[in-house]
Amino acid sequence: MQFLHILQLLVLMTLANGTPIVAKKILGPRFSFPLDAGTVFFDGRPLFGPSKTIRGILISVLITTASASLIGLDLTIGAIVAGAAMAGDLFSSFLKRRLNYPPSSQALGLDQIPESLFPMLACRDALSLTIADIALGVGIFFIGALILSRFLFRAHLRDEPY
Incomplete structure (x- = not known):
């Protein structure tokens, strides 16, 4: 098991x-532009929805990439984790729109698994992660995200407790 790499990835995924x-709490609506620019998919629903913004993607990639070296990983790993986590988040949003979930609504598992599984898989070869490492990382992230979400809600950083 690659416990150190799993912990490092958990920090970066968080x-x-x-x-x-x-960023949303600090900046409010400033610099917030929907990634899908209001595009509607052929099913008549938004592609991702208004809560997925260019600002969010950019700040995620910048902060996560810059933070990688602070925890002993290459900047490239930080960029890969951020890009894959955002891809997982967009995948979740896309599926939630297809399933007719409103933006920012909760879908247990769908909200946590892709945004942790995608980065773990993307870093698998570079960090020599096994399937067990990936499963452990996704499991810890899943539980941690549920706990952290409630904390962020109580700290008035999240609008919803999930």
């Missing part, structure tokens, strides 16, 4: 997924 939330 940053990647958390910085857009913090």
Whole structure:
């Protein structure tokens, strides 16, 4: 098991997924532009929805990439984690729109698994992660995200407790 790499990835995945939330609270609507620019998919629903912004993606990639070297990983790993976490988040949003979930609504598992599984898989070869390492990382992230989300809600950083 690669416990150190799993912990490092958990830190980066938390940053990647958390910085857009913090940026929203700090910046409000400033510099917020929907990534899908209001595009509607052929099913008549938004592609991703208004809560997925260019600002969120950019700040996630910048902060996560810059933070990688602070925890002993190459900047490239930080960029990969951020990009893959955001891809997982967009994948979740896309599926939630297809399933007719409103923006920012909760979908247990769908909200946590892709945004942790995608980065773990993307870093698998570079960090010599096994399937067990990936499963452990996703499991810890899943539980941690549920706990951290409630904390962020109580700290008035999240609008919803999930």
